[in-house]
Amino acid sequence: MDIKEFCLTHGFDMSRCTVALGGGDFGMTELKTSPIEFLTLAEDDFERGGLAALVNATTNVKRAIVGQLDQLLISFGYPSLRWNVPKKIERLRALGLLAPRLLRKVVDMRNILEHQYATPDLKDVEEMLDIASLFVMSASAMFIPFDDVLEFSLTDPTATENSVKRLTAGLNRESGRVFYTVYAYEPGEYAERCVGQCEIKSGHVLFEAMVKLSASLMLQYKVNQALSDFDAAYAQL
Structure with missing residues (x-):
């Protein structure tokens, strides 16, 4: 049963209720070489100085950023290793997970170096290191831990005759796949009772x-926009 059929069956409109975080401990998938390790290599290269070191620093900055893009996307079940960088950034934007426009500048710098044999400028490499550090550190901090449970409660439970008054959606990772499990609850004499679930x-x-x-609720950043985007996505079903 898909989510639309599930909600119709239980008479519950997810777009017409209050939403709150319910906690959780969803973490990022580990990579063989972490973005932090590439970032450290880039910083070591930069400190050594000289043309070869600057070239290596530029390379490792891009590896740190692309690695962080992949770690985020893989953690949420996307096969991003087969994607180009613009597609990775676009999907992260859709997920609301830290893909600032400045990242494009770092990627463009590496492309110029590889395809036009341009010499990296000391100031530009230093700026790229700052951008990469901000991105990698902020992404890591967001997952300590990521609140992976959403709770949907009717604004006015008495306004409907349907018995289900609340849904919870918990993020899961198992057997190489990532999904939300949605549970429907109805009030009971002593406690709520789960009456159904879907993925x-x-x-x-x-x-x-x-x-x-x-992500928006955790950071308290553009929450109204995230709620509006959720309503729009729900309306497409």
């Missing part, structure tokens, strides 16, 4: 909207 798979339009909503 929202990675890549689904609502999956991306829910990750973005979690």
Whole structure:
């Protein structure tokens, strides 16, 4: 049963309720070489100085940033190793996960170096290091830990005759796949009772909207926009 059918079955409109974080401990998938390790190499190269070191620093800066893009995307179930950088950034934007426009400048610098044999400027490499550090550190901090549970509660539970008054959506990773499990609850005499569940798979339009909503609520950044994007995604179903 897909999420739209699930909500219709239980008479629950996810776009017409309050949303709150419910905690969680979802972490990033480990890579063989971490973005932090590439960033450290880039900083060591920069400190050594000289043309060869600056070239290596530029290379490792891009590896740190692209590695961080991949780590985020792989953590949420996307096969990003097969994607080019613009596609990686676009998907992270859809997920609301830290893809600032400045990243394009770093990628462009590496492309100029590789394809036009340009010599990297000391000031430009230093700026790229600052951008990479900000991106990698902020992405890591966001996952200590990532709040992976969303709770959807009717604004006015008495306004509907349907028994389900609350849904929870928890992010899961198992057997190489990532998905939300949505549970429906109805009030009981002593406690709520779970009356059904369904899954929202990675890549689904609502999956991306829910990750973005979690990130916005955690950071308290553009929450209204994330809520609006969620409503728009739900309306597409």
